[in-house]
Amino acid sequence: xxxxxxxxxxxxxxxxxxxxxxxxxxxxxxxxxxxxxxxxxxxxxxxxxxxxxxxxxxxxxxxxxxxxxxxxxxxxxxxxxxxxxxxxxxxxxxxxxxxxxxxxxxxxxxxxx
Amino acid sequence: xxxxxxxxxxxxxxxxxxxxxxxxxxxxxxxxxxxxxxxxxxxxxxxxxxxxxxxxxxxxxxxxxxxxxxxxxxxxxxxxxxxxxxxxxxxxxxxxxxxxxxxxxxxxxxx
Numbered sequence: 001x002x003x004x005x006x007x008x009x010x011x012x013x014x015x016x017x018x019x020x021x022x023x024x025x026x027x028x029x030x031x032x033x034x035x036x037x038x039x040x041x042x043x044x045x046x047x048x049x050x051x052x053x054x055x056x057x058x059x060x061x062x063x064x065x066x067x068x069x070x071x072x073x074x075x076x077x078x079x080x081x082x083x084x085x086x087x088x089x090x091x092x093x094x095x096x097x098x099x100x101x102x103x104x105x106x107x108x109x110x111x112x113x
Numbered sequence: 114x115x116x117x118x119x120x121x122x123x124x125x126x127x128x129x130x131x132x133x134x135x136x137x138x139x140x141x142x143x144x145x146x147x148x149x150x151x152x153x154x155x156x157x158x159x160x161x162x163x164x165x166x167x168x169x170x171x172x173x174x175x176x177x178x179x180x181x182x183x184x185x186x187x188x189x190x191x192x193x194x195x196x197x198x199x200x201x202x203x204x205x206x207x208x209x210x211x212x213x214x215x216x217x218x219x220x221x222x223x224x
Contacts, residue, residue, distance in 0.1 A: 006155070034212070043119075043201060043217040044156070093155050095212075102146065102203070102212055104155035 002028045004096050006105035013084055013112055020080045021108045023094030029074035030096035035067070038091045038107075050077045084112045116140075117204050119215025126192055127223050134187040134200055134218045142204035145178055145185045146212075150199040182207075192222045 003026040013019050023033060031052050036044040048069050050056040056069035066088075068080040077096075081088055093107040117138045126132055136145070144163045148156035160169050162178035162185060169176045173196075175188040185202055202215040 004155075041219065043214045046211070046213070049211070091153075101144075101158065101161050102205075103158060104148070106155045107153070109153065 002026075002096070002098050002101075002103045004094065004103050004105040006094055006108050008108060009106060010109040011111070013110070015085055015112055016083055018080055018082045019084055019110060020078055021092055021094070021110075023077045023079070023096070023105055025075045025096040025098075025103075028096070028098050030077075030098065031074060032097040033071055033077040034095040034097070034102070035069060035077075035079050036093045036095065038093060040091075044093060047079075081110065084110070086112045088112050117202060117213050117215040119202055119218055121218060122216055123219045123221075125221040125223065128193055129191050130222075132189050132192055132220070134202075134220075135184070136186070136202035136204070136215045137184040138204060140183065140204070140213075141207045142182050143207045143210075145182070145202060145204045147176055147185070147187055148201040148203065150201060150217075152199075156201055189220075192220075194222045194224050196220060197222050 005024045007022045033050045035047045038044050047062045048056045048058045050069050050071040052071045052074050058064045071077040089112045091107050094105045095102050119136045146161045147159045150156040160176045165180045165182045167178045173190045177186045200218045203212050205212050
């Protein structure tokens with residue numbers, strides 16, 4: 001299957017700072033990438049859909065000014081959590097779409113202190 | 114709200130037993146995918162089913178897509194401790210192309 005990488009795999013930051021998470025499709029070009037959030041022992045919650053070269057589409061209840069998404073190329077999308085707060089602590093997972101299948105990155109554990 | 118109901122949400126069985134996980138929805142899916150996720154890692158794609166009534170087998174795992182493409186099941190035969198993990202179904206909506214996830218099934222197989 002296709003490979004999707006994420007960096008960093010984990011990050012600890014102080015409240016009020018911003019954190020950038022990178023998502024790369026390593027062996028295929030992804031016109032569409034997705035960002036999910038997952039709380040412990042729960043399923044994945046879609047935050048936004050990112051299309052290369054255009055603005056991301058955010059799901060209801062997700063603050064677009066807080067979670068900035070950039071999809072500058074067919075292999076890279078970034079999620080920036082701005083002015084992070086402890087309630088933003090979560091597991092963030094990106095996904096890239098190839099044909100009708102979707103492949104996921106290994107996730108990024110964000111802890112805001 | 115377009116939901117994908119997955120059941121059971123938790124299952125603890127003995128090694129060698131069989132089990133079935135179900136995903137049901139009122140929505141029609143153009144495809145449905147099953148993933149397995151280990152703690153602290155991203156979901157790993159197990160299979161994609163596309164055609165109504167389709168059955169796919171992956172060793173001891175059997176996946177079925179409903180005729181109306183609204184439901185799916187995962188059957189594991191002779192479960193092993195290595196099958197322990199979180200299993201997620203995800204359907205791609207025909208109208209929007211969006212992938213929606215079931216609640217997940219946490220499977221524990223005891224030796």
